[in-house]
Amino acid sequence: MPTILIVDDDAALRDSLAEALADLGHNPAEAADGEAALAWLQRRRADAVLLDLRMPGLDGMEVLRRIQASPDPPPVAVLTAVPTAANTIEAMRLGAADHLAKPVGRADLAALIERLLPAVPTAGPPAASPDAEADLVGSSAAMREVQKQIGLLADSDATVLITGETGTGKEVVARAIHRHGRRAGRPFVAVNCAAIPAELLESQLFGHVRGAFTGAIADRVGSFREADRGTLFLDEVGDMDPALQAKLLRVLQERFVTPVGGRPVAVDVRVVAATHRDLPRAVREGRFREDLYYRIGVVPLSLPPLRERLADIVPLAEHFLALAAPRGTPPKRLSADAAARLLAHPWPGNVRELRNAMERVAALVRRPVVAASDLGFLQAADAPGEQDWLAGDLPGALARVEEAMIRRALRLSGGNRAQAARQLGIHRQLLHAKIARYGLEAFGKRDAGEGSGSEN
Numbered sequence: 001m002p003t004i005l006i007v008d009d010d011a012a013l014r015d016s017l018a019e020a021l022a023d024l025g026h027n028p029a030e031a032a033d034g035e036a037a038l039a040w041l042q043r044r045r046a047d048a049v050l051l052d053l054r055m056p057g058l059d060g061m062e063v064l065r066r067i068q069a070s071p072d073p074p075p076v077a078v079l080t081a082v083p084t085a086a087n088t089i090e091a092m093r094l095g096a097a098d099h100l101a102k103p104v105g106r107a108d109l110a111a112l113i114e115r116l117l118p119a120v121p122t123a124g125p126p127a128a129s130p131d132a133e134a135d136l137v138g139s140s141a142a143m144r145e146v147q148k149q150i151g152l153l154a155d156s157d158a159t160v161l162i163t164g165e166t167g168t169g170k171e172v173v174a175r176a177i178h179r180h181g182r183r184a185g186r187p188f189v190a191v192n193c194a195a196i197p198a199e200l201l202e203s204q205l206f207g208h209v210r211g212a213f214t215g216a217i218a219d220r221v222g223s224f225r226e227a228d229r230g231t232l233f234l235d236e237v238g239d240m241d242p243a244l245q246a247k248l249l250r251v252l253q254e255r256f257v258t259p260v261g262g263r264p265v266a267v268d269v270r271v272v273a274a275t276h277r278d279l280p281r282a283v284r285e286g287r288f289r290e291d292l293y294y295r296i297g298v299v300p301l302s303l304p305p306l307r308e309r310l311a312d313i314v315p316l317a318e319h320f321l322a323l324a325a326p327r328g329t330p331p332k333r334l335s336a337d338a339a340a341r342l343l344a345h346p347w348p349g350n351v352r353e354l355r356n357a358m359e360r361v362a363a364l365v366r367r368p369v370v371a372a373s374d375l376g377f378l379q380a381a382d383a384p385g386e387q388d389w390l391a392g393d394l395p396g397a398l399a400r401v402e403e404a405m406i407r408r409a410l411r412l413s414g415g416n417r418a419q420a421a422r423q424l425g426i427h428r429q430l431l432h433a434k435i436a437r438y439g440l441e442a443f444g445k446r447d448a449g450e451g452s453g454s455e456n
Contacts, residue, residue, distance in 0.1 A: 034058030164303030167352030186230030238277030324362035
């Protein structure tokens with residue numbers, strides 16, 4: 001039974017709060033002033049503290065400051081009859097979990113205690129490792145396929161093209177390919193082709209010699225030579241200027257770079273490119289060179305959006321909470337209702353949006369466990385037409401999941417129905433029937449044209 005310490009110089013209010021807390025199933029303890037509260041906390045452990053702001057002797061702010069300075073302080077909610085902007089800001093700055101105006105009704109008190117002490121906390125994730133920023137988190141079937149491909153590609157020098165929606169973690173995958181391969185001890189250099197003006201990108205990639213153009217006051221080696229014997233990551237390569245695409249193609253073919261105003265220099269670089277653009281469409285429309293597309297897309301690797309990776313959402317959220325935790329501080333945990341709220345959100349911004357959300361609650365939530373109410377800001381991002389996986393009856397929900405899994409399997413297999421059927425664990429004939437049922441013919445044209453006519 002959680003123990004809640006009530007600190008208030010008003011005896012009647014203490015009695016009222018204590019009675020309400022007992023009715024809610026908690027063990028109330030009382031202190032008439034700040035000194036008594038600090039003395040009580042030196043002897044015992046409170047699971048939460050309800051702290052009055054204005055008291056004789058030590059005021060609530062000083063008591064809060066001293067509680068927060070103690071090892072493993074309990075969550076503290078400040079209660080005051082005179083809330084002001086100044087005392088609200090100061091209380092939150094000092095570490096209060098909440099700040100409420102008196103009187104506090106029974107329903108508000110129950111909601112406050114629920115926020116301070118979520119009913120069903122989940123087990124906390126381990127502390128983030130020093131290189132946790134680069135961890136590739138995910139155990140869903142889609143991410144396991146990505147991880148398998150990374151393992152197969154790591155020691156190769158083949159150029160890889162990573163595709164996927166914005167925010168799916170393309171650079172994280174590129175870093176994983178580098179980190180697990182034989183070039184791991186060499187540089188990893190990332191260049192965002194969309195963030196650098198076209199007139200500067202050539203110098204950024206290939207370098208220049210002093211005096212090559214106005215402003216070139218010193219030699220510059222360029223990203224290709226910076227990544228020599230390592231990996232060069234070309235992010236958003238689909239936004240590269242057409243004139244520069246031809247120069248990039250020549251470097252990839254010949255493995256020589258020519259600095260602006262200089263002579264060719266040999267380089268040994270593994271190139272990994274990424275884009276959220278539809279490059280085949282860009283090729284058809286003449287916005288991207290077809291020969292360059294085939295050169296950078298030797299090995300295509302597609303990242304699924306987060307909405308297709310439901311099994312990864314909670315582990316990713318816990319991972320980002322661990323990254324956001326101050327050094328030496330245990331990371332915040334997700335309550336069951338918070339985890340459910342995360343699973344219900346469509347995540348249009350993918351993994352990047354999830355990380356931003358976890359950094360936000362890590363900064364604003366003072367309790368050790370994040371509740372669903374702390375994620376209310378996600379509601380505004382829910383588009384009215386987004387898929388509700390749990391809506392309607394069970395057959396309808398199962399059909400939605402089945403269609404989504406078939407779409408994903410066809411996409412990951414490049415339209416190869418035999419491979420998609422194996423991934424789904426069903427016979428190819430059954431997959432044909434389901435493709436027809438859901439109108440997915442355009443997603444999977446190829447059969448086992450690879451010769452085989454039977455399933456294993």
